[in-house]
Amino acid sequence: MTAETSQTLDRGLRVLKLLADTDHGLTVTELSTRLGVNRTVVYRLLATLEQHALVRRDIGGRARVGLGVLRLGRQVHPLVREAALPALRSLAEDIGATAHLTLVDGTEALAVAVVEPTWTDYHVAYRAGFRHPLDRGAAGRAILAARRGESDGPGYALTHGELEAGASGAAAPLLGVLGIEGSVGVVMLTDSVPDRVGPRVVEAAKEVADALR
16 A cells, blocks of 8 residues: 555455455455454445445345446446447458457347448448357357467457358457456458458457557
8 A cells, every 4th residue: 555545445445356256245254354454344344335335235244246336337338448449440441341349248248349441332230239149259259268268279269150141250359458358350241251350350459458458
């Protein structure tokens, strides 16, 4: 801690992180032990976080993340989208295909930002808000490959016809962005993805990751 930081706020944020990392919640005693502070401090922290619906306690007294965190989370997508747009625009114009940023939302892949090229005669219509299973489509497959730690491949995923007949996709995962699991890719009306597209989406994914750090 430095003179410019708040010890109380730091502890409150640590409580939220600890609770976010468990599915069954934590007791006051468990939080006290992990934080290295006495139970009275933990009670005060929990009471404050409960007032803002960021924490809830069940009948057994175990603390869990509250629904208020969801309201904060809804504001993340617009910020991420804004940061990603320059790289997506460049990718779409360079490749001549629809570029997208896709994030994990539960068990699905969710397109949160989409940019279509301005100079092509035709391209795939792909809308922000589109969802699909993580194990279908290049965007989801790239995310799953990164989740499994597969680092010996080309660094991107290629698919054809998995989400839309006649369309091919290429996507690369976002790497090194704390708290965000996603990918950047393109979708195009071709039978196969040109060789240069895979490395280009890797480059775009790095640009987006840098913008989000």
